[in-house]
Amino acid sequence: MKPILPSISSTFAISVYHFITYDIEHHKDEVKPTTWFVVHGNLGNIKGVIVVDRYLQQKLNEQNFYYYWLVYFLLLCLIAAGIVYYYNTRHDLQKMLVVGCKKNEFIPYYQPIMSLDDKLQGVEVLVRWKLSDGSLLLPAYFIEVAEQMEVINEITITLVKKVQADFRRYSSNYNRKVFCAFNLTAQQIENKSFINLLILTLKKEENFVPSFEITERQHFNNLALAKANIRRLQEQGYQVKLDDAGTGYGGFSYFMDFNLDGVKIDKMFIDVIGVDDVKVEVLNSIIMMAKRLGIDIVAEGVETQQQVDFLRKHNIDYIQGYYYSKPVPFKDLNFDN
Numbered sequence: 001m002k003p004i005l006p007s008i009s010s011t012f013a014i015s016v017y018h019f020i021t022y023d024i025e026h027h028k029d030e031v032k033p034t035t036w037f038v039v040h041g042n043l044g045n046i047k048g049v050i051v052v053d054r055y056l057q058q059k060l061n062e063q064n065f066y067y068y069w070l071v072y073f074l075l076l077c078l079i080a081a082g083i084v085y086y087y088n089t090r091h092d093l094q095k096m097l098v099v100g101c102k103k104n105e106f107i108p109y110y111q112p113i114m115s116l117d118d119k120l121q122g123v124e125v126l127v128r129w130k131l132s133d134g135s136l137l138l139p140a141y142f143i144e145v146a147e148q149m150e151v152i153n154e155i156t157i158t159l160v161k162k163v164q165a166d167f168r169r170y171s172s173n174y175n176r177k178v179f180c181a182f183n184l185t186a187q188q189i190e191n192k193s194f195i196n197l198l199i200l201t202l203k204k205e206e207n208f209v210p211s212f213e214i215t216e217r218q219h220f221n222n223l224a225l226a227k228a229n230i231r232r233l234q235e236q237g238y239q240v241k242l243d244d245a246g247t248g249y250g251g252f253s254y255f256m257d258f259n260l261d262g263v264k265i266d267k268m269f270i271d272v273i274g275v276d277d278v279k280v281e282v283l284n285s286i287i288m289m290a291k292r293l294g295i296d297i298v299a300e301g302v303e304t305q306q307q308v309d310f311l312r313k314h315n316i317d318y319i320q321g322y323y324y325s326k327p328v329p330f331k332d333l334n335f336d337n
Helices: 054-061 065-102 143-147 151-169 192-202 223-235 251-257 280-293 305-313
Strands: 002-008 014-018 034-041 047-052 106-115 120-130 179-184 209-214 239-242 262-265 296-299 318-320
Touching: 065 143, 065 151, 106 151, 120 151, 120 209, 120 318, 143 151, 151 179, 151 192, 192 223, 223 239, 223 251, 239 296, 262 280, 280 296
Parallel strands: 120 179, 179 209, 209 239, 239 262, 262 296, 296 318
Antiparallel strands: 002 014, 014 034, 034 047, 106 120, 106 318
């Protein structure tokens, strides 16, 4: 298998491979086509296969450049179709996000964050898009586009207000305060007006302790402004932690730039527990670094008893994952733990 066209490294990544799967002389009477070109793309989930029949295959074997150009043309048509599909779909999603905000369709789900003695200490707020037919869309379907639009700010403030309403409505369900972690993007952290609105919205909140997690899907453009806004949040008494540490743009350089209060260990590092003794040393290094910095450690994506035992042995602070609970509506949270 050998590439006959260069890969395009851009918004649309495509690779084309050349396969010789049949010998024409040995299959003269067969009508089977031969797959010569396979196209893989990550644009709009486009995947295509160009099948070349025996006649065209023979012409290609004869180095007939006219037929080579025909195949190239078909490939270009496939790429063009992928680009059109991608941008049309993206544009439609952008319009749907704006309409969804106007219709108040974004709602919070909560995933418990537990202490080592299995007591509920906090929750992470995770967005869900509740469509008019009652179905729920997970963030994977829309969050990347939302984060590239101003609409992410409106979604975040909407979630904060709905979380406040949930805690007021179900105040009889719990007898102690827990912390509530909201995700913020790099652009939101750099947006002074947004941070002002966030602080104003949470002012005098008494039913839960707000905290924030910085996601690494986007990089900071203005470290000085980001640092100042993080400090403002901390001055209000809110903790700021690094989410998915080591998997995005910032990595552990964030600990050199910001005075963070904690780190959340990504599931990819938790998955190696009991599976790969070499890779688990990376996890040990993350835990050791966080302890030396004196910051909180949250392990997310925990699914097995073996992982829980390992984390308890290493005396981390909090555990989050399906081992305890999937994300649920507020009314399904168990505050008795």
